Each structure stands twice: as C-alpha cells, then as structure tokens.
Amino acid sequence: MIPREDALEALPVRSALPALEDALDGHGSAVLAAPPGTGKTTLVPLALAGLLGGGPARRVVVAEPRRIAARAAARRMAWLLGERPGQSVGHTVRGERVVGRHTRVEVVTTGVLLQRLQRDQELTGVDVVVLDECHERHLDADTSAAFLWDVRETLRPDLRLVAASATTDTAGWARLLGGAPVVQAQGSVFDVEVVWAPPPRPVRPPHGMRVDPALLAHVASVVRRALAERSGDVLCFLPGVGEIARVAGLLGGADGVDVLQVHGRAPAAVQDAVLAPGERRRVVLATSVAESSLTVPGVRVVVDSGLAREPRVDHARGLSALATVRASQAAGRQRAGRAGREAPGAVYRCWAQAEDARLPAFPAPEIRVADLTAFALQAACWGDPDASGLALLDAPPAGAMAAARSLLGAIGAVDAEGRATGRGVRLARLGLHPRLGRALLDGAAAVGAERAVEVVALLSEEPPREYGDDLAAALRAARRGGDAYGARWRAEVRRLRAVVASDMPSGDDGRDGRDGRDGGTVLDVPGGPGGVDAAVGLVVALAFPERLAKADGGSLLMASGTRAEVGEGTGLRGAPWLAVAVADRPVGRGHARVQLAAAVDEGVARLAGGALLDEREEVLWADGDVVARRVERLGAVELAERPLRDADAGLVRGALLEGLRKEGLGLLRWPAEAVGLRQRLAFLHRHLGDPWPDVRDGSLYARVDEWLEPELGRARRRGDLGRIDAGQALGRLLPWASGEAARLEELAPERVVVPSGSRVRIDYADPERPVLAVKLQEMFGLQESPRVAGVPLLVHLLSPAGRPVAVTADLASFWRDGYRGVRAELRGRYPKHPWPEDPAGAEPTRYTNARLRR
Incomplete structure (x- = not known):
C-alpha cells in the first residue's frame, strides 16, 4: 500500500480531523459541516478507520444516498491509499458487493444500511457510521439516522455516529443526535462566477414529468454558449433521464466534444468514465446524482436547468410518481460548487436573477412528500409502528402513514395494531x-x-x-x-x-x-x-x-x-x-x-x-328513490349485484334520510297549513329565539328523530315520503313542555283583525317582516301598523281590485303624505268606493258607498 500523500495532504478537511476525533471521544456523535471538495467523503472515513498511519484501527461504514456515489467514494478512497477496491476499502450496493477480509471502510447505500440494521440491530463489528450528504433528506437516510440513534442509546453506547454534509441544518442534526458537537471544516473552493441565462421567451412551468421542450432547447443553447465562452469541461444538470437524452440529441453535432450521460440507470462503465479525466473536452449531462459526493475532473463550467425530480404521492387517487419541481437554493449552491472544485469556474443559471429569491431554501424532505409504505414497514419491524419514538427531523404526515399502514395490512405485512407480522419481516428483508x-x-x-x-x-x-x-x-x-x-x-x-x-x-x-x-x-x-x-x-x-x-x-x-x-x-x-x-x-x-x-x-x-373484496347489503338513495341490493365490490369496482328484498329497516331509513338531504324536505307533503305553520315558527325563532324551533332545512334534518318519527320508520320508498303530512309532524317541535306552545296563536296568529272588522291572513314568508295585505279602505282611522310578537307588520295597501297601491310600516305618515296622491289617481277609477279627504279620521269599511248609504 503506497498512499498518495500529496493528494491526501491537499484535502482541506484534514485540519478538522482533531476536532472531530475529540467530539467523538467526548460525546460519541458529531455533526461535520464541510464545503464541497474538502474531502469529507474520502479523507474522514480513512482517518476514522486508522488507515492514515495514526489512531486505533476501526471498522467504518459510510452510508451514501445513491449507488453511483457509494461506488465512486469507495474507488476514490482506494485510489488515495494506492490500493484496489475490495482491500482496505470496499463498497456494497444493490446487486454488487466488493469487500474483502481486510476491509476496514465499507461504503454502502442507505438502503443497504437499513437492511443490515433490521438483521443485526447492534451492527456487530462496526465501530463508526458516517451518514454522508444528510442535507439531501432522503427518506432512507433519515430512517437510518433514527435507527442508529436508537441503537446507540439502547444497545451500543460505544457506536460512534457522524452526520456529514456540505450544506445542512447543523443545529437540527446536532439536536437530533442528543446535542452532538458541530465540527466546521473550512474549504478551499475556488471562486465561481454566476451568469444569469434565462430563456428569451416564457416557457411553460413543469408539471408532473413534463418539461417544456423549449426550455430543453434553451439549455442546449446555453451549453453551446458555455463551450464557446469558457474553457474546461461542462457539467449540465437536468431533472431526469428523458431530458438528458433530449439535450444529448440536441448537442449531437458539437465538434470535438464528448457528450456523456450520467444518471442512476447509467452503466457502471459510463459512470466510471465520467469520474476519470477525459482525453477530449467533455459535456457531462447529469441528474442530481452529480450534486454531491462526486468530483467530476476537468469541470470548470456548470449549466443548471434549475429543475429537479422529487417523489410525490396523490393519496386521494392512489397514485405515486416523481414530479418535476424547481430546484432549491441549496441545490443551486451545491451544483454551482461543482465548477469550483479544481479551479475558478462559472455557473450558467437558466433562470432570471429575480426568480432566485423565490426558490425554496431547501429541498422538501422526502418524509413529507413521498410514499411512506416502505418507511412504515421499517418502523413496524423496528418495533415502533407509528414512528412516534424515532428521532426524526420531521414527523411523518398522519395521512401518509395511515395510507401506508392500510396497504401493509392489505398485504399481510402488519397486524391490526400495526405491528410487523412474520410475513412483514420477510418483506422488509x-x-x-x-x-x-x-x-x-x-x-x-x-x-x-x-x-x-x-x-x-x-x-x-x-x-x-x-x-x-x-x-x-x-x-x-x-x-x-x-x-x-x-x-x-x-x-x-x-x-x-x-x-x-x-x-x-x-x-x-x-x-x-x-x-x-x-x-x-x-x-x-x-x-x-x-x-x-x-x-x-x-x-x-x-x-x-x-x-x-x-x-x-x-x-x-x-x-x-x-x-x-x-x-x-x-x-x-x-x-x-x-x-x-x-x-x-x-x-x-x-x-x-x-x-x-x-x-x-x-x-x-x-x-x-x-x-379489497367486499360483499354487503346496500340500501341507498339513487335515481330519486330507495334502491336495495346485495352488491359485491373490489374496492370501488362493482363486480355483481342482485335485488334485495326485505332490506334492513335501519338501512332503508338511512337511505330515506339521504334522499331528504339531497332533494330537500319537499319530498314530504306540504299542504298550505303546513307551509303556514313552518313560516310562523321561522318568524318566532327569528325574533324570540328559544324555545321556538329553528325550522330551516339543515336544522330540521339534524332533528329528524324528534319530529318525523314514527312516519319515517314506516316509509319504504319515495312515495311513502310524499304521504307524510309535514304540518302534523312539525307540530311535535312546538315547545309543549314549557307551555309556550299554547301561545302560538297569540304570538304569531294566522290572521289579524283590521279596523273594518275583517280577519285578514298574515303572510309570514319573510320571517324578518311579515306582510299584511289589506284593502286601503279597511284601514281608515288606524295610525299604527298592527304588531305580532312586538314586530310591526309591513302593510300592503290594496286597491278595491286587490292590487297593491302602497307599502308602509307607518300608517300615520302614509295618511299624511302618500294618501293624497293615491286618492287623486284612483277615486275616478273606483267611484263607488269611499275616498275621504281625511282618512285618518274616517270610518273604516269593507263596503262600497251604496252599501254604506243603506
């Protein structure tokens, strides 16, 4: 083993190693904040493992959020030691394990780490775990951190934990790890010039997986511009594989330039080629996998599309997918930093400077937006089904956890209490x-x-x-x-x-x-x-x-x-x-x-x-009537039905109530007396309040048990509702217990006696102000409008033909000011009726002049 001392000495994080060791010796946990390119991913694990010629020999596990980052970090560390991968440093990702008997540093994905924790909670033989790139807030990383803290608190107080990131909430992670010290490493990142390069014309915002082709064409043009204006390789960030392929096609004619595509699906050989110096100038088109953990040699320019992909779940529709979103400001800083790893560089941002301040500060934590089924199963297997006891920066949303537990129950992974079954443990592994x-x-x-x-x-x-x-x-x-x-x-x-x-x-x-x-x-x-x-x-x-x-x-x-x-x-x-x-x-x-x-x-x-199969009796209100059937369903999909006779009376009653709710109380029979009673009760409730009942539809529906039984209990279909006399039923709501019901006719009479001696019906249609429509001559001599329950009636004065000629609530004012005009207009038209000059002092009458003379 011949370490590359010059490369190791050049990594700036070296100066922070003593403070990190002291933090781990004293507290057992630490938060390491180190700018991109300082060596936190490569030098720190080697030092903690005692592979740099000092310190005790330890076995270190480094957890990376992505396979490409895990493989690259392991190979870089092996190179720094002058070894081949699988000797002192190895890696394990899904489908690939390069580890030997003497491996002291193993780089794994967070998913692999979770599998190990579920199989061996004590992590037997592991001395230190480094959680790299914590700022990305991937769900597996957050879950791993929570489990590791639980292990350290309960089983392995000797297990050392390091949360490492270039841009993260150091205070939050320090709090999560029990007040762990924060170790800050100084970087030597070169200056990066920011060039704002927004599209010349507006482009449609991303939706779902769709990105406006005009934006991709603009990104390709910005890459060409960067190639012309700057030296060095170009790293271009795009949201996904499809967009990378499209931009690669647009750049196909770039002379003397190799166009490489880097993403999670890229073959290992392509990923390795990107991480090695090229013989020709290169354009590397990459997803967010290239934001951190990787140094792409030769890059002096970054072109940032400003887009990223994040998981989203539509619980209402049962759909989950990746969604294209605007990248956060933190992601923008990470991407720009790629241009300043080896020398001064530049970043071309494909959006306007004014938009930058409106971008989210950090990416949304996956635990808030992603499908939580796998997380819920991990938590259940860990013994904490609702995850309430886990040390998490963000609690899982209740709705997403409920949906996850429902699915896990449907596949037999958890029991009714949410605990993992034997089958659930198999699935988790x-x-x-x-x-x-x-x-x-x-x-x-x-x-x-x-x-x-x-x-x-x-x-x-x-x-x-x-x-x-x-x-x-x-x-x-x-x-x-x-x-x-x-x-x-x-x-x-x-x-x-x-x-x-x-x-x-x-x-x-x-x-x-x-x-x-x-x-x-x-x-x-x-x-x-x-x-x-x-x-x-x-x-x-x-x-x-x-x-x-x-x-x-x-x-x-x-x-x-x-x-x-x-x-x-x-x-x-x-x-x-x-x-x-x-x-x-x-x-x-x-x-x-x-x-x-x-x-x-x-x-x-x-x-x-x-x-999801279910067979039940179903009685519902459909197509305007009660429908009773036995129906078999697969979730919301109806498989078969047959008519149901002698349906349960309670179910029928519920269907009738649903009909009343949907179509209104007009389904009942409302003779004139019933309508009048309801209007009078509405008037009394409006002006006197309790104990007079609220008879609006919603209130009556809420109290249906009090006034519509037993008629409702005997009904079976729409026609039965139409035979129920609503007035008789409403009578049950009158305040009989207090004795106030007896005052109904006193407080809100159907009719009122006017000065002529006629009993005239009151119209209570407007509960605010009831109306008394009466012929003008019958009100002679009356100075004030009649009152009911202390409320003056609104008087509609009618002509001898019964047509309204005036509306007033102040008769004295009308006799004084309004009557003269009405008299001049109507006395010639109705000469047989009295039109005295002084109506306030005249005798009221319902007869003509001839009748009066007799």
Whole structure:
C-alpha cells in the first residue's frame, strides 16, 4: 500500500480531523459541516478507520444516498491509499458487493444500511457510521439516522455516529443526535462566477414529468454558449433521464466534444468514465446524482436547468410518481460548487436573477412528500409502528402513514395494531418496496419463481417508452435485450433470483402459511405465450391491487376509485380489466392516464385484490328513490349485484334520510297549513329565539328523530315520503313542555283583525317582516301598523281590485303624505268606493258607498 500523500495532504478537511476525533471521544456523535471538495467523503472515513498511519484501527461504514456515489467514494478512497477496491476499502450496493477480509471502510447505500440494521440491530463489528450528504433528506437516510440513534442509546453506547454534509441544518442534526458537537471544516473552493441565462421567451412551468421542450432547447443553447465562452469541461444538470437524452440529441453535432450521460440507470462503465479525466473536452449531462459526493475532473463550467425530480404521492387517487419541481437554493449552491472544485469556474443559471429569491431554501424532505409504505414497514419491524419514538427531523404526515399502514395490512405485512407480522419481516428483508416484495413472494408461489422474478425486475425500473405501455410486450422486449435497459434488467433478474433462493428454502411455496387473503393462493396459470401474459398480469396485480381497473363506460375505474384512460393505439384498449403499474394525471384532465399496465381477467383481479373484496347489503338513495341490493365490490369496482328484498329497516331509513338531504324536505307533503305553520315558527325563532324551533332545512334534518318519527320508520320508498303530512309532524317541535306552545296563536296568529272588522291572513314568508295585505279602505282611522310578537307588520295597501297601491310600516305618515296622491289617481277609477279627504279620521269599511248609504 503506497498512499498518495500529496493528494491526501491537499484535502482541506484534514485540519478538522482533531476536532472531530475529540467530539467523538467526548460525546460519541458529531455533526461535520464541510464545503464541497474538502474531502469529507474520502479523507474522514480513512482517518476514522486508522488507515492514515495514526489512531486505533476501526471498522467504518459510510452510508451514501445513491449507488453511483457509494461506488465512486469507495474507488476514490482506494485510489488515495494506492490500493484496489475490495482491500482496505470496499463498497456494497444493490446487486454488487466488493469487500474483502481486510476491509476496514465499507461504503454502502442507505438502503443497504437499513437492511443490515433490521438483521443485526447492534451492527456487530462496526465501530463508526458516517451518514454522508444528510442535507439531501432522503427518506432512507433519515430512517437510518433514527435507527442508529436508537441503537446507540439502547444497545451500543460505544457506536460512534457522524452526520456529514456540505450544506445542512447543523443545529437540527446536532439536536437530533442528543446535542452532538458541530465540527466546521473550512474549504478551499475556488471562486465561481454566476451568469444569469434565462430563456428569451416564457416557457411553460413543469408539471408532473413534463418539461417544456423549449426550455430543453434553451439549455442546449446555453451549453453551446458555455463551450464557446469558457474553457474546461461542462457539467449540465437536468431533472431526469428523458431530458438528458433530449439535450444529448440536441448537442449531437458539437465538434470535438464528448457528450456523456450520467444518471442512476447509467452503466457502471459510463459512470466510471465520467469520474476519470477525459482525453477530449467533455459535456457531462447529469441528474442530481452529480450534486454531491462526486468530483467530476476537468469541470470548470456548470449549466443548471434549475429543475429537479422529487417523489410525490396523490393519496386521494392512489397514485405515486416523481414530479418535476424547481430546484432549491441549496441545490443551486451545491451544483454551482461543482465548477469550483479544481479551479475558478462559472455557473450558467437558466433562470432570471429575480426568480432566485423565490426558490425554496431547501429541498422538501422526502418524509413529507413521498410514499411512506416502505418507511412504515421499517418502523413496524423496528418495533415502533407509528414512528412516534424515532428521532426524526420531521414527523411523518398522519395521512401518509395511515395510507401506508392500510396497504401493509392489505398485504399481510402488519397486524391490526400495526405491528410487523412474520410475513412483514420477510418483506422488509427483501430489499424491495413492500409492493414488489409481496408480488415476488406470492407471484413466485402462483406462477413460478422465474416468471415472478422477471416481472418484478421489470417493475423495479420502468422500461423505456419505446417498449410501449403493455408490460407483457415490454417483458418480451427486455428478454430480447440488445440495449442498456435490457442489460440492467438481466442484472436485476440475477439479483432477484438469489433473493428468492435465499428467502424460499426448498419446498416453501411462498405463502407463509396464510389463507390467501393477501394474494398467497396458488393460481394455475396455463403455459405458452398466453400463460406468460397471464403471469405478467398477476404479478403486476399483486404489486398494485388498488390499481386493478375495470372498463366502465368508456373509461377505466380503479379499485381505488380513480378514473383512468389508456392512450390511443395501444394494445391495452378494449381489455375488460387492467392491472395498472404506472399512471399519471395530465394537466387539465380529470382522469388519470395509464402509462404501464397488463391485461388481466376478473379471476386474477379477485385473487390479487382479495383484501379489497367486499360483499354487503346496500340500501341507498339513487335515481330519486330507495334502491336495495346485495352488491359485491373490489374496492370501488362493482363486480355483481342482485335485488334485495326485505332490506334492513335501519338501512332503508338511512337511505330515506339521504334522499331528504339531497332533494330537500319537499319530498314530504306540504299542504298550505303546513307551509303556514313552518313560516310562523321561522318568524318566532327569528325574533324570540328559544324555545321556538329553528325550522330551516339543515336544522330540521339534524332533528329528524324528534319530529318525523314514527312516519319515517314506516316509509319504504319515495312515495311513502310524499304521504307524510309535514304540518302534523312539525307540530311535535312546538315547545309543549314549557307551555309556550299554547301561545302560538297569540304570538304569531294566522290572521289579524283590521279596523273594518275583517280577519285578514298574515303572510309570514319573510320571517324578518311579515306582510299584511289589506284593502286601503279597511284601514281608515288606524295610525299604527298592527304588531305580532312586538314586530310591526309591513302593510300592503290594496286597491278595491286587490292590487297593491302602497307599502308602509307607518300608517300615520302614509295618511299624511302618500294618501293624497293615491286618492287623486284612483277615486275616478273606483267611484263607488269611499275616498275621504281625511282618512285618518274616517270610518273604516269593507263596503262600497251604496252599501254604506243603506
């Protein structure tokens, strides 16, 4: 071993090592804040392991959020020691382990670390764990930190923990680790000039996975501009694989420049080539995997699209996917720092400077926005089903945890209290999302291990778009191979074969002794091409039972209740059932759009979605009447129904109440007396309050038990409601107990005696001010409007023909000011009726002049 001393000495984090060692010796935990390029990922683990010629020999595990970063960090450390990977330094990522007997530093992904913690909570033989790039707030990293702190507090007080990052909430992490000291390392990052390069014309904001092609064309033009204006290699940040491929196509004609594509799906050889100096000038198109942990040699320029991909879950629709978002300010600083690792550089930002302050300060922690099914299973296996006892910077949202526990219960991974079952422990140890773990275990029992492995490998990483949206056809394309995806798929198949072999000893049918409620029942799938298609459909359905979708009225209805559509020209169109693996919701569309699915039949749907099957008596208000039936459903999908006779009276009553709520109390019979009583009660409640009842629809509906029984209990259908006299029923709400009911006629009489002696009906339609409509001559001599319950009536004075000629609540004022004009207009038209000059002193009458003379 010949260490590269010059390279080791040049790493600025070296000056912070004594303080870090002191912090670990004193507290046992520390937060290391070190700028990019200082060597925190490479030098610190070597020093803590005692591989730099001083300090005790320790075994150090370094956890990285991404496979590419783990592999690169391990290789860089081995290079610094003058060794090959697998000697003193090794790495373990999914599907690849390069570790030897003498390995002292092992770099793993956070997912691998979680698997180890679930198998061996004490982390036997490990002295130090370094959680790198904590600022990225990946869910596995947050979970690992919480578990490690729990281990240190309860089982391994000697275990040393380091939370390391370039840009992070040091105070928050220090608090989380029990008041751990913060060690700050000074960097020597070179100056980076910021060049603002917004698009010349407005571009559409990202939505879902969609990015405006005009923005990608602009990013490509900015890369060309940077190549012309600056020296050195260019590192360009884009949100995903599709955008990288598009920009690479736009740059295909760049002379004398190699265009490399770096992302999580890139072959290891490509990733290695990027991390080694190139012979020609290079443009490296990368996702956020290149933000941290990696130094791409030769880079002097960064072009930042300003976009990133984050997980999002739509719990209402049962859909989860990556979403394109504006990158945070912290991510922008990390990306810009890539240009100043080795020399002064520049960053071209493809947005306006004025927009920069409006960007989020930090990326959203995954625990707030991601699917929490895997996290909930990890927590349940750890013995803390609701995660309330875990040391987390952000608590998991209650709704997301409830959805996760519901799914875990449906696949038999947790019991009714949320505790992990034996099956749940198996699923957690497979290194797969619980959905895919369930599909692998039960699919292997149903269709054979090989077919299950192939389909789960296909679901682990979405196939390219050119494979189409039919997963059965995509499987055949992957089998043919010949492209990068096919190679990755075959590697995953090999890994999963080993997983199945280790999890299912000879003779194990994969059902874990269960009764098939979670899909463990063996399905006899026929052989041949059709059998392959059926096997694909079953395994997909086992993974996504709530996305089983039945053709229904021109669209698809998923078991989750979400409506979906398939694209034009797809072979999936016309299938009676689909098992949907991937769907999204396009802008402005109410229905989801199926991206990847497999055709199934109802038998497969019933098998895979067994936990969602439900048969019950259903009595509801539909199409304007009570409908009683026995219905069988798979989630929201109706499978079969038949009429139900002698339905439960309580269910019928509930349906009738729903009808009253939807269509209103007009379903009852409302003769004039009933309408009048309701109006009088509304008036009294408005002006006197209790004990007079509120008779508005909502209040009456809330008190239906008090006034509409027993009539409602005898009703069975809409017609029965129409025979109920609402007035008689309302009488039950009168304040009989207090005796006030007897004062109804006194306080709100139906009629009032006017000066002529007539009994005139009061109109209570407006509870604020009831109306008395009476012929003008019948009110002669009256100076004040009549009152009910102390409220003056609004008097509508009528002509002899019964038409309104004046409205007043102040008769004295009308006689004085308004009457003269009315008299002049009407006395000639109605000469047979009295029109005295002084109505205030005249005799009231309901007769004509001739009648009066007699």
